[in-house]
Amino acid sequence: RKEVEQDPGPFNVPEGATVAFNCTYSNSASQSFFWYRQDCRKEPKLLMSVYSSGNEDGRFTAQLNRASQYISLLIRDSKLSDSATYLCVVNTPYSGAGSYQLTFGKGTKLSVIP
Amino acid sequence: DGGITQSPKYLFRKEGQNVTLSCEQNLNHDAMYWYRQDPGQGLRLIYYSQIVNDFQKGDIAEGYSVSREKKESFPLTVTSAQKNPTAFYLCASSPGTSGVGKNIQYFGAGTRLSVL
Numbered sequence: 001r002k003e004v005e006q007d008p009g010p011f012n013v014p015e016g017a018t019v020a021f022n023c024t025y026s027n028s029a030s031q032s033f034f035w036y037r038q039d040c041r042k043e044p045k046l047l048m049s050v051y052s053s054g055n056e057d058g059r060f061t062a063q064l065n066r067a068s069q070y071i072s073l074l075i076r077d078s079k080l081s082d083s084a085t086y087l088c089v090v091n092t093p094y095s096g097a098g099s100y101q102l103t104f105g106k107g108t109k110l111s112v113i114p
Numbered sequence: 115d116g117g118i119t120q121s122p123k124y125l126f127r128k129e130g131q132n133v134t135l136s137c138e139q140n141l142n143h144d145a146m147y148w149y150r151q152d153p154g155q156g157l158r159l160i161y162y163s164q165i166v167n168d169f170q171k172g173d174i175a176e177g178y179s180v181s182r183e184k185k186e187s188f189p190l191t192v193t194s195a196q197k198n199p200t201a202f203y204l205c206a207s208s209p210g211t212s213g214v215g216k217n218i219q220y221f222g223a224g225t226r227l228s229v230l
Contacts, residue, residue, distance in 0.1 A: 004156075008154075031212075032217055034218065041202075042223070042224075043204055043221035043222060043223050043224050044157070044204070044221055045221070046218060046219075046220070049215075049218070087156070087157075091217050099164070099170075099211055099212075100211055100212055100217060101159060101162065101172075101211075102217065102219055104149075104156045104157040105156055106154070106155060106156040107156065
């Protein structure tokens with residue numbers, strides 16, 4: 001089982017639509033969770049951290065279910081500028097040496113259509 | 115202007131040549147990382163450094179080398195032993211590696227390496 005799995009998409013949605021991305025992770029010892037956004041041929045940028053209680057930032061809502069090892073991102077009222085690849089990122093134990101590293105999913109591509 | 119600077123933006127390597135990618139940060143972050151991204155793939159960790167003068171291998175370290183002589187700098191050398199070096203290379207830094215907020219990584223704009 002891959003460490004962080006995402007539906008690769010693409011998700012093609014009209015402007016104004018609501019779209020949801022899902023992500024599962026395999027290591028139950030994972031501590032921190034994030035969504036990053038990556039535009040075509042650019043670097044990933046932090047979109048938001050994901051907390052157990054769920055958190056919202058404007059049109060974006062992230063949720064975490066530790067029992068199911070599942071993370072979600074909901075985008076409401078999609079804008080053309082939301083078109084990008086969304087990376088699910090999990091902080092997992094690494095090399096058994098007490099260190100943690102970020103493990104990146106392959107990303108889900110979103111295209112918002114006029 | 116704080117951030118992470120990678121150079122060059124584009125780099126071409128000849129057969130048998132070693133090339134070095136630069137990464138500098140002025141965020142006063144302790145930890146720095148190098149990733150490789152291939153088309154349609156996730157980021158894969160090459161090397162990381164949690165503190166000056168120390169670094170550790172990541173998942174795909176073979177054919178690469180790094181140094182961390184200064185806190186601000188973490189250059190990556192792609193050696194001739196790396197037989198498939200064409201990829202998008204991303205450098206990142208974080209305040210630390212554990213603790214709330216300390217493991218959030220911030221990325222440079224990347225270097226695209228191609229083989230001639």
